[in-house]
Amino acid sequence: MTDRTFEVNRVDPEADRAELRFSGELNFRDTSRLWRDVRELLERPARSVRFDLSAVEGLDGGSTALLLKLQSELSERGTQAEIVGAQGRVRAMLDLYRAHPARLAPPHPEDAGFFDRVGRLTLEWLEDLRAMMAFIGDVLAYAISALRAPRSVHWRDLGDLMVRAGVDGLPIIILINFLVGLVVGFQAAVQLEQVGADILIADLVVLSVVRELAPLMTAIVVAGRSGAAYAAELGTMKVSEEIDALETLRLDAYRFLVLPRLIALVVMVPMLTLVADVVGALGGLVVAVFAMDLTVAAYLNEAHFALVDLGSGHHVAGGLVKSVFFGAAIALIACQRGLATQGGAAGVGRATTSAVVTTLFVLILVDAGFTILGHVFDF
Amino acid sequence: MIDVENLALGFGETVILENLNFSVQRGEVFVILGGSGSGKTTLLKCLVGLLQPLRGSVRIEGATRPGLNGEPPSYGVLFQSGALFSSLSVLDNVRLPLEKWTDLDDAATDAIARSKLRLVGLEGFEAYLPAELSGGMKKRAGIARALALESPLLFLDEPSAGLDPVTAVELDELILTLNSSLGMTMVIVTHELESIFKITRSCIMLDREAKGIIAQGDPRELREHASDQRVLHFFNRTSPGA
Numbered sequence: 001m002t003d004r005t006f007e008v009n010r011v012d013p014e015a016d017r018a019e020l021r022f023s024g025e026l027n028f029r030d031t032s033r034l035w036r037d038v039r040e041l042l043e044r045p046a047r048s049v050r051f052d053l054s055a056v057e058g059l060d061g062g063s064t065a066l067l068l069k070l071q072s073e074l075s076e077r078g079t080q081a082e083i084v085g086a087q088g089r090v091r092a093m094l095d096l097y098r099a100h101p102a103r104l105a106p107p108h109p110e111d112a113g114f115f116d117r118v119g120r121l122t123l124e125w126l127e128d129l130r131a132m133m134a135f136i137g138d139v140l141a142y143a144i145s146a147l148r149a150p151r152s153v154h155w156r157d158l159g160d161l162m163v164r165a166g167v168d169g170l171p172i173i174i175l176i177n178f179l180v181g182l183v184v185g186f187q188a189a190v191q192l193e194q195v196g197a198d199i200l201i202a203d204l205v206v207l208s209v210v211r212e213l214a215p216l217m218t219a220i221v222v223a224g225r226s227g228a229a230y231a232a233e234l235g236t237m238k239v240s241e242e243i244d245a246l247e248t249l250r251l252d253a254y255r256f257l258v259l260p261r262l263i264a265l266v267v268m269v270p271m272l273t274l275v276a277d278v279v280g281a282l283g284g285l286v287v288a289v290f291a292m293d294l295t296v297a298a299y300l301n302e303a304h305f306a307l308v309d310l311g312s313g314h315h316v317a318g319g320l321v322k323s324v325f326f327g328a329a330i331a332l333i334a335c336q337r338g339l340a341t342q343g344g345a346a347g348v349g350r351a352t353t354s355a356v357v358t359t360l361f362v363l364i365l366v367d368a369g370f371t372i373l374g375h376v377f378d379f
Numbered sequence: 380m381i382d383v384e385n386l387a388l389g390f391g392e393t394v395i396l397e398n399l400n401f402s403v404q405r406g407e408v409f410v411i412l413g414g415s416g417s418g419k420t421t422l423l424k425c426l427v428g429l430l431q432p433l434r435g436s437v438r439i440e441g442a443t444r445p446g447l448n449g450e451p452p453s454y455g456v457l458f459q460s461g462a463l464f465s466s467l468s469v470l471d472n473v474r475l476p477l478e479k480w481t482d483l484d485d486a487a488t489d490a491i492a493r494s495k496l497r498l499v500g501l502e503g504f505e506a507y508l509p510a511e512l513s514g515g516m517k518k519r520a521g522i523a524r525a526l527a528l529e530s531p532l533l534f535l536d537e538p539s540a541g542l543d544p545v546t547a548v549e550l551d552e553l554i555l556t557l558n559s560s561l562g563m564t565m566v567i568v569t570h571e572l573e574s575i576f577k578i579t580r581s582c583i584m585l586d587r588e589a590k591g592i593i594a595q596g597d598p599r600e601l602r603e604h605a606s607d608q609r610v611l612h613f614f615n616r617t618s619p620g621a
Contacts, residue, residue, distance in 0.1 A: 028481075028529035035487045060529045061561065065494030066487055089562075096560040097494055343510035344465030 181283020
């Protein structure tokens with residue numbers, strides 16, 4: 001070790017008594033070597049150990065911390081350990097690091113094991129549910145009061161929010177739903193060709209898309225784009241005290257932030273769904289024309305028959321009604337998670353993740369509810 | 380230890396500060412002060428390498444201004460809010476630079492990080508997350524992290540801003556202890572007059588309109604004998620219109 005700035009040697013003046021003699025500069029960059037060397041020298045047990053620092057010319061904080069840690073470890077093992085011979089700045093450094101007795105910190109909650117975690121998570125989940133229900137109740141109350149006093153809502157952001165959620169999301173909505181229509185079309189084509197019912201591809205694709213796939217895929221994309229953005233935006237506002245500032249200005253977050261976002265998605269998700277219906281059906285049309293040799297007119301006639309003559313338009317309306325609920329769910333969950341954010345940047349990340357995951361779960365739940373109700377009440 | 384020559388700072392074509400010339404001596408507590416918007420924090424960001432100057436040079440220990448290019452930092456920085464990583468515990472915040480820049484084993488890293496927290500009076504708070512700490516405690520933890528690599532130079536941005544008087548005094552005392560016991564050089568941005576008179580005998584004062592230094596020296600002398608009215612108003616807490 002040519003660049004070593006210190007030496008440490010063990011001398012045993014008596015049996016069971018060890019003395020570690022340090023010399024040179026004990027500095028931070030050599031600390032790892034110091035730590036290793038001293039530990040090796042201490043492998044041979046002794047009843048008492050002295051760290052002799054009389055030949056030490058310099059000592060920095062890191063080395064001091066390690067010497068004191070070693071002394072403490074030896075004492076805990078029942079070995080009498082003392083640091084001697086420190087002079088001048090070396091002594092001052094030791095005194096500085098010794099001079100801070102432990103303060104009484106409030107106990108930090110520790111995990112008490114598996115059942116404790118399960119119990120806590122259950123309570124957290126229940127509290128979460130209660131908070132969400134309370135939030136929805138508050139939003140409804142504010143929405144009703146806003147009907148009586150529309151000027152109390154912060155309408156100025158609404159246009160921008162609708163553009164961000166709707167217009168900006170159009171390309172990805174169009175692409176995804178076209179591909180979904182295409183995939184469903186190909187899957188249907190394989191089966192229908194076997195039974196010679198090629199024309200039914202229009203019924204299958206259009207009904208699947210309009211009733212289920214377009215509303216759901218559109219909602220999933222909006223949850224990933226706008227829902228995540230709302231949760232992150234409101235979460236950041238919460239941790240940077242902007243929400244508190246709003247409250248002190250008597251501009252409550254519900255009217256100022258939540259209602260505009262709720263209205264934006266309740267309006268834009270059905271509109272995007274309508275676009276998704278069309279492009280999803282077009283995906284099926286491409287398969288019908290290019291893979292099954294059907295004419296465009298035949299596909300459109302059959303689609304019209306399925307949607308209008310058989311369904312009396314209920315299929316389209318059902319999908320759009322569902323998408324209104326999807327839009328509301330995305331906005332409410334994202335805003336609730338954002339406004340409940342705690343704990344800085346990591347908290348914003350947690351809130352955003354939670355908003356997206358919860359929204360996806362709720363979307364499937366709402367979709368299943370609509371499907372079951374539709375089956376029971378035949379709509 | 381730090382030499383600043385003909386430094387000009389700004390954003391794009393907007394010049395905020397120009398013709399800055401000053402030196403900071405080793406072991407000195409050096410204060411950069413001035414009113415809001417005078418460019419104190421901008422200057423600090425340049426000194427620590429976060430902002431490129433428009434012109435001029437900063438030399439630390441004779442070397443040109445350090446960049447942020449993968450070398451171990453030769454100085455510690457305390458940001459105004461503490462800037463602790465919110466996903467890490469207080470202990471892990473202090474351990475982070477040690478893990479990144481040293482080959483210490485886990486036990487040694489832990490021992491050093493804990494000693495730094497003890498030094499700043501945060502023993503017992505190792506497992507806490509930054510969100511669970513008060514403003515003063517966050518700043519103390521930030522100082523512990525800045526001390527982790529034993530850098531002889533520490534930059535502090537508004538260390539006592541937003542703190543109650545008792546906590547602010549405690550932080551001032553910690554700064555003085557670190558300076559006197561560890562011989563650290565400190566460059567502090569502040570406009571807290573009580574702190575300034577307590578912790579330093581060497582300062583520069585920046586002014587927004589002058590876009591530069593309008594006073595330099597011992598703040599006690601500047602308070603009594605400065606010829607510039609802006610300096611007298613600042614140190615004596617008087618309004619120019621009064």
